[in-house]
Each structure stands twice: as structure tokens, then as C-alpha cells.
Amino acid sequence: MSVTAILHIVKVEMQGPSRDSSAAVASPPLATPPFARRLVVGFMRHDSSEQHAFTVKQPLDKPVHGNFQRYYHIRNPAGLDASASTADVHPALALDSRVAAILRYLSSLPKGLQSVTNALDIGCNTGKLTILLAQTLARQEPSGELRPICVTGVDIDPTLISQAREAAARARSLHRPDEELQGAQPETSSQPPSAAQPHLPVDAAFFPSVFPLLFGAVPAPRRINDADEADADTKRDAVHCAHLCPPQLDFVAAEWVNLHSRDAPSPFRYDPHELSLLQTVDTAGYDVVLALSLTKWVHIQQGDRGLCKLLARICSVLRPGGHLFLERQEWRSYHSAHGLDPTMRHKIRTLQLRPDGDFEWLLDSLGLRLVETIGYGTGLGFSRPLQVFAKRKEVSVTMAEHFMCDSEEGLPWAARSSASHA
Numbered sequence: 372m373s374v375t376a377i378l379h380i381v382k383v384e385m386q387g388p389s390r391d392s393s394a395a396v397a398s399p400p401l402a403t404p405p406f407a408r409r410l411v412v413g414f415m416r417h418d419s420s421e422q423h424a425f426t427v428k429q430p431l432d433k434p435v436h437g438n439f440q441r442y443y444h445i446r447n448p449a450g451l452d453a454s455a456s457t458a459d460v461h462p463a464l465a466l467d468s469r470v471a472a473i474l475r476y477l478s479s480l481p482k483g484l485q486s487v488t489n490a491l492d493i494g495c496n497t498g499k500l501t502i503l504l505a506q507t508l509a510r511q512e513p514s515g516e517l518r519p520i521c522v523t524g525v526d527i528d529p530t531l532i533s534q535a536r537e538a539a540a541r542a543r544s545l546h547r548p549d550e551e552l553q554g555a556q557p558e559t560s561s562q563p564p565s566a567a568q569p570h571l572p573v574d575a576a577f578f579p580s581v582f583p584l585l586f587g588a589v590p591a592p593r594r595i596n597d598a599d600e601a602d603a604d605t606k607r608d609a610v611h612c613a614h615l616c617p618p619q620l621d622f623v624a625a626e627w628v629n630l631h632s633r634d635a636p637s638p639f640r641y642d643p644h645e646l647s648l649l650q651t652v653d654t655a656g657y658d659v660v661l662a663l664s665l666t667k668w669v670h671i672q673q674g675d676r677g678l679c680k681l682l683a684r685i686c687s688v689l690r691p692g693g694h695l696f697l698e699r700q701e702w703r704s705y706h707s708a709h710g711l712d713p714t715m716r717h718k719i720r721t722l723q724l725r726p727d728g729d730f731e732w733l734l735d736s737l738g739l740r741l742v743e744t745i746g747y748g749t750g751l752g753f754s755r756p757l758q759v760f761a762k763r764k765e766v767s768v769t770m771a772e773h774f775m776c777d778s779e780e781g782l783p784w785a786a787r788s789s790a791s792h793a
Contacts, residue, residue: 432638433711433712434711435668435672435708435711435712435715436527436528436636436668436672437494437664437665437667437668438496438526438527438528438530438531439496440530440531461570461576463571463576463580464570464571464572464573464575464576465570465571466503466507466570466571467499467500467503468746468748468749469500469663469696469698469746469748469757470500470503470504470507472745472746472757473504473659473661473696473745473757474507474508475745476694476745476759477659477694486658486692487508487520487658487659488519488520488521488658489520489521489522489523489652489655489656489657489658489659490504490505490508490520490521490522490523490657490658490659490660490661491522491523491524491525491653491657491659491660491661491688492504492522492523492524492525492660492661492663493525493627493660493661493662493665493681493685494525494526494527494662494663494664494665494668495524495525495526495531495532495535495622496526496531496535497531497534497535497538498524498531498532498534498535498536498538498539498622499538500661500663501522501524501535501620501622501661502535502538502539502542502620503571504522504661505520505522505619505620506542506546506571506572506575507571507572508520508522519619520619521619521621521652522619522620522621523620523621523622523623523649523652524620524621524622524623525622525623525624525625525627525649526622526624526625527624527625527626527627527636527639528624528639529624529639529640529641531624532622532623532624535622536622537588539620539622540583540588540589541580541583541588542575543588543589544578544582544583544587544588544589545575545576545577545578545579545580545582545583546574546575546577546578547574547577548577623645623646623648623649624639624641624642624645625641625645625646625649626639626641627649627684628669628673628677628680628681628684629680630646630649630650630653630684631650633646636672653688656688656689656690656693657688657689657690657693658689658690658692658693658694659693659694659696660685660688660689660693660694660695660696661695661696662681662685662695662696662697662698663696663697663698663757664698664700664748664753664755665681665698666678666681666697666699666700666726666730667699667700667704667705667708667726668708669681670705670722670724671705671708671715671718671719671722672718674718674721674722675722675723675724676774678724679733679774680774680775682730682733682734682737682739682774683737683772683774683775684775685739686734686737686738686739686762686766687775689739689762690762691762691763691764691765691766692761692762692764693761693762694742694759694760694761694762695734695739695759695760695761695762696757696758696759697730697734697757697758697759697760698748698755698756698757698758699726699730699755699756699758700726700755701726701727701755702725702726702727705719705722706719734760737766737774738762738763738765738766739760739761739762739763740760740761740762740763741758741759741760742758742759742760742761743758743759744756744757744758744759745757745758745759
């Protein structure tokens with residue numbers, strides 16, 4: 372077939388059938404060879420018209436830090452407390468089973484939920500559990516006043532933190548407005564904070580879930596760092612939003628293990644001002660720290676010393692009597708990360724510590740005593756133990772300081788337990 376014939380085929384294919392129906396009937400259909408049709412498609416794809424323009428999607432970065440997109444769509448969102456009747460609980464009020472287990476444990480303590488004023492969720496992803504915890508911990512007193520509590524979610528991926536902030540705005544928008552600000556008497560729908568319920572308070576789903584999409588989310592209160600320097604608009608904003616639940620919920624993008632260095636692993640970038648605020652909150656300390664499905668990724672990326680530094684950092688920010696809720700991944704799950712990056716296999720081979728035995732010994736050496744296992748995750752591949760560790764009143768800071776320093780000194784205790792040889 373000549374070049375002229377091929378160009379004629381291209382012209383006919385791109386213009387479509389003739390508008391003259393009689394001509395179309397009179398002319399027999401021209402058979403187009405397969406190679407010519409492929410050529411036609413090529414011409415159409417490279418046509419300069421906007422109608423045929425197309426783009427090639429760039430491959431997404433692999434979640435080598437455990438920063439999975441749509442993580443809670445992959446993992447079973449879990450649900451209602453096993454002791455609750457599913458017929459009596461609306462799906463909009465369902466809790467993740469881990470949050471329900473944490474609430475049950477805290478409510479069983481002598482001081483109950485009253486003792487929790489600051490909580491930290493390390494590796495919060497898109498903030499689903501962080502928001503649920505904030506909504507259930509920040510319960511109203513019998514007087515109708517909201518008990519103050521500050522919940523902070525931290526993740527290494529700024530994109531996930533942005534999604535978490537959007538989710539928090541939607542949660543605030545669905546909550547019942549404070550009728551006291553409008554001169555009305557508050558309803559008594561909220562339970563006392565000591566009652567750890569297996570579901571969200573009814574006030575958390577006061578508006579339909581579609582409202583934030585239709586009308587936009589309610590803005591979060593702006594932080595006032597200095598009352599003397601804050602302008603009138605900022606103060607009015609803070610007062611107007613003080614009734615929102617959760618009122619003191621913040622998400623920060625940071626590499627929390629090495630927060631003091633201010634370095635961000637590629638390709639992430641962090642806000643220096645937010646890092647400074649996070650350090651200030653860390654210095655004040657927390658009553659509760661969550662490290663859920665986090666240890667594997669820190670262990671692989673930063674090695675045995677990085678894991679020790681993570682545990683030492685947790686010990687340093689926990690107040691005496693505070694609690695760590697740890698959901699560690701088992702050693703066999705480490706090998707599922709081989710395909711995420713060419714270096715992962717080598718990093719895993721260099722590890723000496725193992726989740727079974729070694730982690731508990733390290734935490735005990737740092738002053739965090741294992742209390743009990745309060746539950747297991749649900750969903751295929753996510754049946755992981757949820758353990759509670761309590762910080763002793765008197766803790767030696769020598770080992771914690773040794774772990775947190777950047778010394779290249781070896782770790783002679785790394786193969787202490789039999790689990791290390793597994």
C-alpha cells in the first residue's frame with residue numbers, strides 16, 4: 372500500500388463518514404489493514420487538537436514508611452464493641468474496636484477518663500482513630516461543660532496530614548452546636564465522661580454526613596499563642612469555635628522520632644513553625660500515647676537504634692502513670708515489605724531485634740511496665756495484639772538518654788532474648 376493510500380485512510384478515519392449518504396452507499400467500504408489502523412490511532416493520539424489530548428499518570432511513591440493511602444479502606448474499619456448490640460447502634464456512631472478497647476481500659480482505672488488531658492497518636496495516617504479518640508475522650512461533664520483535652524496526631528507524610536485535617540473539619544461540622552451560646556438549655560444527651568461507651572456520642576452525628584459537602588466544613592478555631600498579641604478577630608474566632616467537638620485536635624506533619632533534628636526524609640517537607648509547636652507540646656507531656664501498627668516501619672527504615680530511639684522518645688514524653696497503647700506488627704509481616712523498595716530486603720536482614728520478647732524487654736528497661744493485652748485487631752492480616760504499658764512513677768533516664776543520642780556505639784543487648792535469634 373502506497374503512502375498516498377495510507378494518508379487517505381488516515382484522513383477518512385479522522386473525519387468520520389461522509390455527510391453525503393448517497394455517496395456513502397455508492398462507494399464500497401475500503402478495507403483498512405491492521406497496521407494501517409494502528410497508524411491511524413497513532414496519528415489521532417498525536418493530533419494537536421485538544422479533543423485527542425491525553426496525559427500519562429506518574430507512578431505514585433511507594434509507602435516505604437507505612438504511609439499508605441486509603442489505609443482504613445484496606446484495613447477492616449472494625450467496628451462495634453463486641454459487648455454492644457449492633458441493632459442498637461447506628462453505623463454512623465460505630466467505633467474502631469481498638470478505640471473501644473482503649474476507652475474500656477481507661478474507664479476501668481481509679482480516675483477513669485478524668486485523668487486524660489493530653490494524648491498523642493504517632494503515625495496517625497488520615498486521622499480516623501485520632502478523631503474518634505478525641506470525640507470520645509472530650510466528653511461533657513454533667514454540668515454541660517466540655518472537659519478540656521488536647522489530642523495531637525502526627526504522621527511522616529504531609530499529604531496524609533492534610534487529609535486528616537479535612538476529616539477533622541467534617542467531624543466538627545457534624546457535631547451538635549452548643550445551644551448554650553444561643554441562650555438555650557443544653558440537652559442531656561451526653562453521658563458522663565466516666566462511662567466509656569462502645570460508640571460515639573449521639574451529638575457527634577447531629578447533622579447528616581452530606582452537609583459538609585453541600586455547605587462546606589465549619590472552620591477550626593485558630594490557635595492563640597499570645598493573648599496580648601492576638602487580634603480581635605482571632606479571639607472572636609476562638610470563642611465562636613470553642614464549642615466544637617473535638618475542640619482541641621491538631622494534626623502535624625513531622626518525623627517524630629528525630630523531631631529535634633528538623634530533618635525531613637525525602638520527598639517530604641515540614642513547616643518549621645509547626646515543628647516548634649509540636650516540640651512545645653511534647654515538653655509538656657502526655658497522659659496517653661498511641662503507637663498503632665507503627666513499629667515495623669520505624670524498625671525497617673531506621674534500624675534497631677531507630678526503634679530504640681522511638682521507644683525512648685515515647686518514654687520521655689509520657690507523664691508518670693501515663694499509658695502507652697502499642698499495636699506492634701509481628702516479625703513475619705516484615706517480609707511483606709520486600710517489594711516496596713530495592714533496599715528493604717537488605718535493611719530487614721540487618722535487624723537483630725524482634726517484636727516478640729525484645730520490645731517488651733526494652734520498654735520495661737525504659738520504665739514502661741506491661742499491664743495487659745486488651746484486644747486484637749480485626750481483618751485479614753491485621754490480627755495484632757493491642758498492649759497497654761504503664762509508666763512507672765520513678766524512672767531512670769540513663770538508658771533513655773543513651774537510646775536517644777546519635778552515638779554509633781554498638782548495642783550489646785540487642786540479642787538478649789531468644790526471640791532475637793528467630
